[in-house]
Amino acid sequence: MVQRHVINASVSPKGSLETLSQREVQQLSEVGSGSSYTLFRQCVLAILNTGAHVDNAKTILEAYKDFDVRIHQQDRGVRLELLNAPADAFVDGEMIASTREMLFSALRDIVYTQSGLDSPRMDLSHSAGITDYVFHLLRNARTLRPGVEPKIVVCWGGHSINTEEYKYTKKVGHELGLRLLDICTGCGPGVMKGPMKGATISHAKQRLTGGRYLGLTEPGIIAAEAPNPIVNELVILPDIEKRLEAFVRVGHGIIIFPGGAGTAEEFLYLLGILMHPDNRDIPFPVILTGPKEAEPYLQQLHEFVGATLGATAQTHYQIIIDNPAEVARHMTTGLKAVKQFRRERNDAFHFNWLLKIDEGFQRPFDPTHANMASLQLRRDLPPHELAINLRQAFSGIVAGNVKEKGIHLIEQHGPYEIHGDAAVMKPLDKLLQAFVEQHRMKLPGGAAYVPCYRVVS
Incomplete structure (x- = not known):
């Protein structure tokens, strides 16, 4: 209460x-x-x-x-x-x-x-129009700063992580801040706060003023993950799809810490984009990291990606265990490649225009029971398309866990049913069960988690 x-x-x-x-x-x-x-x-x-x-x-x-x-x-x-x-x-x-x-x-x-939705200038009927809308939302919020070199590191992960994992995120944020990098997160507690907190100290050590702590959220999630007080630039996007696109358009590299269903959703979204053939040559550093205690979680996520999306998907990220300085060094090297690439292609530093995002990733997914049950989760789909559908499955689970509309739907109709091939359902069920056992669905110490989903193969 x-x-x-x-x-x-x-x-x-x-x-x-x-x-x-x-x-x-x-x-x-x-x-x-x-x-x-x-x-x-x-x-x-x-x-x-x-x-x-x-x-x-x-x-x-x-x-x-x-x-x-x-x-x-x-x-x-x-x-x-x-x-x-x-x-x-x-x-x-x-x-x-x-x-x-x-x-x-x-x-x-x-x-x-x-006002943007009411404007005839905004055309959301195609992919380029949706990207343009995201650009206008960010520009109106004064998030886009032309001429500033690539140094925004997006940090994804759970809002209900344990103490050791939270301390580790602060250490990574501290190392990033020592290298004068800015932090962008989902703006809430846990992983969304830790890197910002670490970076504020190292920015002060480096006598850096004007450090950026950018928080991107959306109305359906903000009440469950209220902004942390370190955020000095808050942007509320209209829905989760616009929020995710904003992350990959303004961020120059991404670090993924331990989390739950929401983190898996973000990770699958990113992998689906990076696996698109049009994005093959675009540098975008991605690191999975956590303390030694979180190694089993990171390995579970790695194995899930291999089992569902294949070995090629696993080449789009690096796993670094219990080494904050190495994470920061690897990210700094990756950002140099991003800078060089965008200079050569004459792409903006402040908005990643060249990244191809399929409409399937941009269209809002309504997690009704019918939509969740009809998701195509088949191993014979192209990997980047399967990633879209898996992302939507996790989006529905997040909605059923913490979003007001989703919670009401579960109360009225019972748990979602997720159908698919056994080759996809088995690793999915294994990963979700691990999240439950590790208390990654709810804040530890609360009531026992009751799943809002049922996996059916």
């Missing part, structure tokens, strides 16, 4: 925020577009719960049913009125600065997302 301490407050943006039109305010008001208001309220509530050890969106929403946010347009700009807001977001009645910044980042992104 979430412990409630609430406060009423009025908050204005620090710095500057473009004023909203009357139509935009109406879209976000309770009497205007109900879906936009509901989305904004959920994101605001998640941001105000930064630091809460709750990984269930439904729990947070139910604990603060009387929370409300009202938007007031003034001559001087926008003001937010918060009613029954979580008191931990304030110190002596004043909102914490990072929390205030994130609130108005959410306002910026949701307003722009809605």
